[in-house]
Amino acid sequence: MNKIRLAIVGCGGMGHRHLYGLAELHRAGWERFDLVGACDPVAENAESLAEQAAEHFGNRPTVVSNLDELAEVGVEAVDVTTTPRYHHTVAVETLERGWHTMVEKPMGLTVRACNLIRQAAAESDAILSVAENYRRDPINRLAKALLNAGVIGHPRFLIHHTVGGGDRMLISVWRHQKDQSGVLLDVGVHYADMIEYLLGEIETVYAKTRLYEPIRKNPAAGGGGSGSNPAGVYGRWQKDMPAEFEATAEDAAYAMLTFKNGVIGQYIEDHAGHGQGFWTRQIHGSRGSIDLPSDRSGGTIALHIEGNEVVNDDRLLDLVPDFHLDAVTVDLFGGDRLWCYDFPFPETDRKIIAIEYGDFAEAISGKGTVEVDAEQGTRSVAVSYGILESGETGRLVTIDEMLAESVDAYQQSINESLGI
Ligand SMILES: NC(=O)c1ccc[n+]([C@@H]2O[C@H](COP(=O)([O-])OP(=O)(O)OC[C@H]3O[C@@H](n4cnc5c(N)ncnc54)[C@H](O)[C@@H]3O)[C@@H](O)[C@H]2O)c1
Structure with a gap:
């Protein structure tokens, strides 16, 4: 070939x-x-x-x-x-x-x-x-299989909360600039994709947004300290970034989501948290709930069914006998039915990126279609900006309005700066 x-x-x-x-x-x-x-x-x-x-x-x-x-x-x-x-x-x-x-x-x-x-x-x-x-994390594949198998019954509500970061720079200066992809877009699109992957299409968003930290600090400036540096690749650029700079993009959002299937979501994405940091993704249904580990951590899913002990080990697999990972993921992660894995982060990171390339190659070779296409990529951006547009206008917005560009007060200045 x-x-x-x-x-x-x-x-x-x-x-x-x-x-x-x-x-x-x-x-x-x-x-x-x-x-x-x-x-x-x-x-x-x-x-x-x-x-x-x-x-x-x-x-x-x-x-x-x-x-x-x-x-x-x-x-x-x-x-x-x-x-x-x-x-x-x-x-x-x-x-x-x-x-x-x-x-x-x-x-x-x-x-x-x-x-x-x-x-x-x-x-x-x-x-x-x-x-x-x-979404290509094997544990998120298992979460999706558990939901599809109805182990928690009909999903009713989602809690997705992430809080932390204080006034520190997230990886780079551009992630704090409204016209370059602020942090609620940079991180938010991942969560929007994950949430729609697990629960289907979001229909409406209502949110309050804030810019809490107008001055962000870069501890890695001058090569002294270390900052947020996923996979350890960013240090060489971060040392030359300023020690302090102005942030123009909102850094916190508190939102209510509704889904087409009736599920309701409570969503907090606060990148300015100074107290106890936390990360939660829970889905509650008519029979029970699942508590998911953070993406790319290899941690385990905890299944709670009333009256039963918590299931958070290989017994999860008994509930989804037909669950199998795709061939590329199997070769990368070394098993076709995983409920946990344990690699250093850079290794997990590159394995999951390898899955993206595998999917791309298969589609180019005419074997199936890509998993995340232009429609889904656009939806994730629409959900993230739906939160920012709702924060800007003070009203509930629909994702259909977002996709049709009929709500764009927040994005207007960015589009102008792009000349589109
Ligand atoms: N999926 C993830 O987990 C993840 C993690 C980090 C970054 N990202 C995404 O990856 C992208 C890059 O982020 P990054 O952290 O590498 O940023 P970065 O600032 O480290 O690197 C961006 C690079 O793009 C180059 N560049 C800019 N304009 C270009 C052009 N027209 N043609 C060719 N090169 C150009 C810059 O010179 C720079 O080398 C962003 O979209 C970011 O959201 C995704």
Whole structure:
């Protein structure tokens, strides 16, 4: 089988993490891609990725700074891991060029940016996949199987709460800027995707939002301390970021969600918490409830059924005899029916990114469709901005209004800055 000629476009933190994911996929026996290009206007970042790719694959991808140069290298597929402001400009162009395109979350910086990508995908023969990783965690697969099997009866309500962060920078300065993908979008799209994956489509959102910490602090500035640094790749950039900077994006949201199937959700995403930090995702149903571990932790699901002891071990699998992970996940995680796993975070991270690449490769080869398509990628962005639009207008908004761009007061200035 011919390998798919691939380039990584955007060679910062996630570009490097995707490289490690690709290497992990190949190590697991799924050698489906030939990484031929590393594209970034910051030459140092592209060179770094190319250097590390050479160590992993034995071949050094060509370093380029833009898509025209990439066309000369000759690619069939691109993996877009740029900062979110460029997702739509890059993805629309790559789809128009007929290159299969996998784009990191958030699919676009606003709903309008997503709709532009959605339209380009509809008009292209090339495949568009959204690299949304959390749902591919084997434990989230098990949670979905348990819900489908009706172990908690009919789902009634969701509690999703995450609180912490204080006034510290989350990974990078841009994650605190409204016009570059504030934290409620950056993290929120993951949760929106997970919640719809587990419970179906959200119909309405009502929220209050806040910007509690207008000055954020970067403990890693100057190379002294360490800050939020998933998979350990961000330190080299964080040392050169300012020690303090102004944040323009809201950092906390308190929301009520309703779902098309009648489920109600209480959602707190507070990235400015100074007290006891916590993370909760619970789903309560007509027979019982499940308490989920945080994404990519490998922790266990706890099932509570009235009158029974809590089930939080391999007995969960007895309740879903037909539950099997897909072939790529099995080869990466070493089992087709997992209820827990235990890897250091960077290893879990790259295994889950490898699953995204596996899904993308299978779709390119005509074996099925991608799991997270342009519709779902757009929905997740619409839910996250639905929370911000509701906070802005003080009223309940529907996700249909969000998708139709008929509610966009909050996003207007961002769209203007993008020229769309
Ligand atoms: N799924 C996850 O768990 C996860 C985690 C982190 C980041 N992300 C996503 O990955 C993307 C990148 O985030 P990051 O943390 O790597 O950011 P980053 O700032 O570390 O890196 C972004 C890179 O994109 C490059 N870039 C900007 N414009 C470009 C263009 N037009 N063409 C090519 N390269 C360009 C920058 O020079 C930089 O090297 C974001 O969309 C982010 O939300 C996802």
